[in-house]
Structure formats: structure tokens, C-alpha cells
Amino acid sequence: MIAAATMHAFSTEMLVGSMTFSVVATVLCLGESILEKLGERAQRGLDHAAYFAAIFSLCCIPVVALTGSAAGDASASPVLVNKMLLSGLCLGLWIGVVHGRRTWGPEMWSNRKMSFAHTGIVCAGYTAAAMLGSIGSVITRGETVGDLFGIWPHFDNAPAISFGLSMVLALLSLAALMIVIFVQPKGEKVES
Amino acid sequence: MRRALLLTSLLLLVLCVPPLSANPGGVGDDNRDAACGGSCHGDPGLSEPSSAILAFSTDRDSAYVGGPISVSVTVTEMELSSRGLLGVFLLSDTHGVADTPQDAGWTILSNGEGGATNYAETYVLDAESGATITWSLLAPSNEGTYDFYAAVHHGGDGSARMKISDANSVTVGPIPDNLPQMLPWDAMTSRSLGEPSELSMPVVNATAVTLEYRIGDGPIASINATLSNDVWTATLPAALSDISLSYRVIMSNDEFTETTGWIAVGNEIEGYSADIFAVRLQSMALMFGSLALCISIQRRMSRTSKKSLGEPESALISANQTSMVSPMSAMAPPPVVTSGLALDDPRRPAGWTDEQWVHYGPDHIKQNHGGGF
Numbered sequence: 001m002i003a004a005a006t007m008h009a010f011s012t013e014m015l016v017g018s019m020t021f022s023v024v025a026t027v028l029c030l031g032e033s034i035l036e037k038l039g040e041r042a043q044r045g046l047d048h049a050a051y052f053a054a055i056f057s058l059c060c061i062p063v064v065a066l067t068g069s070a071a072g073d074a075s076a077s078p079v080l081v082n083k084m085l086l087s088g089l090c091l092g093l094w095i096g097v098v099h100g101r102r103t104w105g106p107e108m109w110s111n112r113k114m115s116f117a118h119t120g121i122v123c124a125g126y127t128a129a130a131m132l133g134s135i136g137s138v139i140t141r142g143e144t145v146g147d148l149f150g151i152w153p154h155f156d157n158a159p160a161i162s163f164g165l166s167m168v169l170a171l172l173s174l175a176a177l178m179i180v181i182f183v184q185p186k187g188e189k190v191e192s
Numbered sequence: 193m194r195r196a197l198l199l200t201s202l203l204l205l206v207l208c209v210p211p212l213s214a215n216p217g218g219v220g221d222d223n224r225d226a227a228c229g230g231s232c233h234g235d236p237g238l239s240e241p242s243s244a245i246l247a248f249s250t251d252r253d254s255a256y257v258g259g260p261i262s263v264s265v266t267v268t269e270m271e272l273s274s275r276g277l278l279g280v281f282l283l284s285d286t287h288g289v290a291d292t293p294q295d296a297g298w299t300i301l302s303n304g305e306g307g308a309t310n311y312a313e314t315y316v317l318d319a320e321s322g323a324t325i326t327w328s329l330l331a332p333s334n335e336g337t338y339d340f341y342a343a344v345h346h347g348g349d350g351s352a353r354m355k356i357s358d359a360n361s362v363t364v365g366p367i368p369d370n371l372p373q374m375l376p377w378d379a380m381t382s383r384s385l386g387e388p389s390e391l392s393m394p395v396v397n398a399t400a401v402t403l404e405y406r407i408g409d410g411p412i413a414s415i416n417a418t419l420s421n422d423v424w425t426a427t428l429p430a431a432l433s434d435i436s437l438s439y440r441v442i443m444s445n446d447e448f449t450e451t452t453g454w455i456a457v458g459n460e461i462e463g464y465s466a467d468i469f470a471v472r473l474q475s476m477a478l479m480f481g482s483l484a485l486c487i488s489i490q491r492r493m494s495r496t497s498k499k500s501l502g503e504p505e506s507a508l509i510s511a512n513q514t515s516m517v518s519p520m521s522a523m524a525p526p527p528v529v530t531s532g533l534a535l536d537d538p539r540r541p542a543g544w545t546d547e548q549w550v551h552y553g554p555d556h557i558k559q560n561h562g563g564g565f
Binding site: 076078081084085087089095096097099100103113114117121141142143158159160161162163166167169172174176177179180181184185186187188 | 215216217218275464465466467468469470471472473474475476477478479480481482483484485486487488489490491492493494495496
């Protein structure tokens with residue numbers, strides 16, 4: 001049998017690789033939409049690459065979270081608690097990335113505001129994933145590349161929120177999501 | 193030329209990657225075989241030799257079967273990483289498998305660091321004074337000559353480093369008649385702050401048992417143990433702060449006095465504990481919240497984008513919602529008659545359905561063409 005920690009490391013590498021690829025392709029798309037150096041074909045290719053890499057990353061996130069849960073007992077470590085919380089944030093943002101690209105379509109790069117908004121969400125999702133990786137690195141190696149930045153958080157403390165309040169928060173956020181999905185008018189693909 | 197420059201830069205970046213340095217934060221105290229510290233320290237391609245000097249010392253020349261003995265390993269002159277972390281092994285062999293002292297029949301009462309493991313990590317301030325780890329052991333149940341090896345894992349100058357000492361032999365001899373002895377015993381190596389600890393010691397052939405304890409390297413205090421039901425008991429006073437406490441057991445009768453090695457006691461400071469279900473709910477809350485925010489931004493921007501095309505707000509309706517207006521349009525009279533709008537009016541925006549044009553056309557014309565049918 002392979003240990004859960006090994007599977008976690010494997011799936012994390014798959015996730016981070018595809019996510020990095022997606023982020024780089026997205027940033028290149030944004031750059032192309034501003035500078036117009038590479039041409040429409042290249043931008044279209046980068047956009048598709050970013051989209052499919054994002055979908056692959058999205059598929060990897062639950063695997064990473066599950067293998068991570070099996071590899072360690074989060075209830076005894078504030079660092080692991082923070083990892084679980086950031087996993088939720090990362091998953092939400094990354095679903096948002098795929099949803100945004102699916103809703104707006106490839107022509108969104110012709111709209112400057114949408115380009116920046118999409119790239120911003122992609123970068124936010126990647127930052128959450130980078131923080132997750134950083135926590136993992138601190139756990140296994142005692143240090144993180146993030147230390148080079150000087151202000152990189154180590155997440156040594158976790159919020160102590162009761163079960164009741166956690167339930168209220170979850171229900172409120174679920175209600176917010178339902179309202180957004182069913183009440184707010186749907187978005188449409190950007191047309192050229 | 194540009195591509196070549198780019199490729200060369202990327203290759204140079206790859207070459208700039210620093211060498212690996214194993215687990216610079218350590219792996220924690222545990223029972224580990226010689227090679228279990230990780231291949232980073234043992235792989236010649238990843239590591240460098242250590243200049244550490246390893247010195248053995250014992251509190252007695254030989255031990256009796258099942259009797260106590262203390263083995264100290266002093267490490268000096270090693271390279272040090274910025275963390276100054278040093279991992280020290282006490283081994284019974286160097287095969288890499290089943291080579292802990294326990295595998296050879298020894299019982300580890302204490303590793304001097306608040307545990308009972310053969311591998312202990314400690315921080316070193318400077319290589320000159322180095323570090324000393326003392327293991328308090330009980331000898332195996334079989335007589336013979338036993339070898340001990342010490343091994344160290346540490347970092348320094350950007351590389352993982354490792355060294356294994358030469359063998360240090362300890363003779364385990366027969367038990368003299370009437371020798372006071374500690375039977376197999378799980379020594380207390382950690383306890384909670386603020387609580388006294390009652391120790392039950394299975395000592396045989398003793399007429400008096402004394403528990404000695406000290407804080408750090410301070411003066412030694414002693415407590416006489418009492419015998420009841422063939423077990424000697426003594427109570428260690430409570431520690432009110434995170435002190436470095438160690439104790440030893442002195443067993444004596446008219447002929448002999450036997451002393452265990454010092455056993456360090458770690459303080460269990462109240463650990464962190466979280467309700468995992470609450471954490472899962474919080475994680476879900478963050479996921480739903482961030483997703484709601486993303487979708488909301490995306491839909492709002494989608495509407496803003498449409499607005500910028502100059503269409504009336506009432507026409508900003510998605511394709512999926514056209515079904516909602518269909519019944520109304522079905523009830524309405526023919527469009528040409530009621531609104532006076534021609535379906536082929538040139539002012540009709542591209543992509544609008546007949547129903548949309550009938551309902552929202554007048555607004556559209558008012559807003560963008562100044563009204564007038």
C-alpha cells in the first residue's frame with residue numbers, strides 16, 4: 001500500500017503544476033490583450049490551455065484535500081486547520097475561475113475589465129494554493145520559499161470558532177451562493 | 193537570437209537552483225533505524241561528510257542483565273546550519289534495518305530530551321561546545337557484549353551531512369545474587385504542568401528505594417519511596433512552569449546500591465484541539481462565500497458589458513430567461529398592432545427576439561433614438 005502522505009505529495013505536484021501552467025497562460029493572455037504582440041491565434045491557444053489546465057487543477061483539488069486529510073490529524077494542529085480552511089477558499093476561487101471562463105467565453109480577452117477581473121481571480125486562487133503549499137513545506141521541511149518575501153505568513157494560529165457559529169457561517173454563505181445563482185441575472189458569453 | 197537568449201536564460205535559471213538540504217526543520221524525535229533519517233543525508237550525490245567528533249561515555253563499565261546504564265554521546269566540531277539543529281542516533285548496528293537498541297533487547301527509559309526514543313534532536317549554539325545526549329537504558333535479558341554506535345544527521349554549508357561512530361562495546365554480565373533490580377518498566381518521560389506525579393517502580397531485592405530529582409543541573413533533592421503490594425511508590429512534586437526536570441531511582445540493600453540514569457521529564461503544555469466538524473463547516477463557508485463572490489462579480493460584469501453596448505436595462509435578460517417572458521408575449525396581441533413597431537424596423541438591435549423587440553423596443557427607441565415610431 002502507498003501511504004496517504006505519498007499520494008498527497010503526488011496529487012499536490014499534479015495540482016500545482018497544472019495550476020501554475022494555467023496561471024502563466026492566463027497572465028500571457030492578459031498581456032496579449034494589452035500589448036497585442038503574439039496574435040489572435042496564439043492568444044486563443046493560450047486561453048484554451050489555461051482553461052483546460054484550470055479544469056484539471058479543479059479535479060485535483062478534492063483529491064489533494066482528501067489525501068491530505070488522511071495523512072494528518074488536523075484537530076491537533078492549528079497549521080493543519082488553516083490548511084483545511086485555505087483548501088475551501090482555494091476550491092471556491094478555482095471553481096469561480098472555471099465558471100468565469102465558461103460564462104464569458106474566449107472573447108472575454110477583448111474586454112479589458114473582464115480580462116483583469118478574470119486574471120485577478122486566477123491569481124487569488126493561485127495565491128491560496130501557494131499558501132497551502134507553503135504550509136505543507138513548513139510542516140515537512142520546517143521552512144518555505146515564501147520566507148524569502150519576509151512577510152509570508154506561517155499560519156501558526158487558527159481561529160477558534162464554535163460549531164454553532166461555524167454552522168451559521170456555512171448556512172449564510174450557502175444562502176449567498178443560492179441567491180447569486182438563482183436570483184442574480186445570468187451572465188452571457190462575450191461576443192466579438 | 194531572442195529565442196536563443198530566452199532559452200539560455202531559462203537554462204541558467206535551472207542551474208541556479210540551490211542543492212537540496214534534506215529536512216532542515218528536522219523530523220522529530222522517534223525510534224529510527226540508521227538509514228531512516230532519509231537518503232538526503234546518506235546519498236553521496238546529495239550530501240557531504242560531516243566533520244563531527246562523536247565521543248561515547250557511560251556511567252559504568254558494564255551492566256548487569258536487566259540492570260541500568262547511562263550512555264552519553266557528545267558531538268562537537270560539526271558544521272552547523274543556520275538553525276543549529278542536530279539529530280543524534282543511538283544504534284545497536286548500522287545495517288539500516290532493525291538496528292535500534294530496542295532491537296538488540298535494550299530498554300530505553302529516557303533519551304534525556306523528554307522522550308524514550310533512540311533518535312533525538314537538539315539545538316546547538318556553537319560547534320565547539322557541541323551537544324550531549326544521554327540515554328538511560330536497561331540492559332537486555334541475555335548476557336554478552338553489545339555494541340553501540342552513534343550517528344548524527346545535521347546540515348551545514350548548504351549540504352546535508354551524516355556521520356556514524358565506531359562501535360563502543362558494553363558488557364552485560366550475570367546478575368549477582370540479591371542485586372536490587374528494576375523489572376521492565378515504562379518510565380515517566382512527560383507529564384502535565386501543575387500536577388504531582390506518582391511513580392510506581394517495580395523494584396526487587398531492595399530494602400530502600402529513593403527517588404532523586406533535580407531541576408536543570410541544580411541541586412539534587414530526594415524522596416523516599418514506600419513499598420506496598422511489591423511496588424515502590426513515590427510522588428514527584430508538581431511543576432508550576434515549563435522547567436527541565438529529571439529524576440533517577442536509587443535502589444539499595446545491605447550489599448548493593450544500584451542507580452538508574454537520569455530520566456528527563458517533558459512538560460505537556462496544553463495542546464491545541466479543534467472541532468474538526470466545525471473546521472469543515474468553516475472551510476465550506478469559505479468555499480461557498482468565495483464562489484458566490486466570483487459568480488456575482490462575473491454576472492455583474494457581464495451586465496455592465498451589455499449596458500456599455502447601449503441597450504436598455506430592461507433588455508438585459510439572458511437567453512435562459514426568455515422563457516419567462518414567453519407566456520406574457522403569448523397573451524399579448526400581435527406586435528405590429530399594439531406597439532406600432534415593425535418587426536423589420538432598422539433600429540431593432542441584432543439578436544433580439546420578436547418578443548423582446550415588442551416589449552422593450554419602445555424603451556430602446558426612446559433611449560437611443562429619441563422616441564417616435
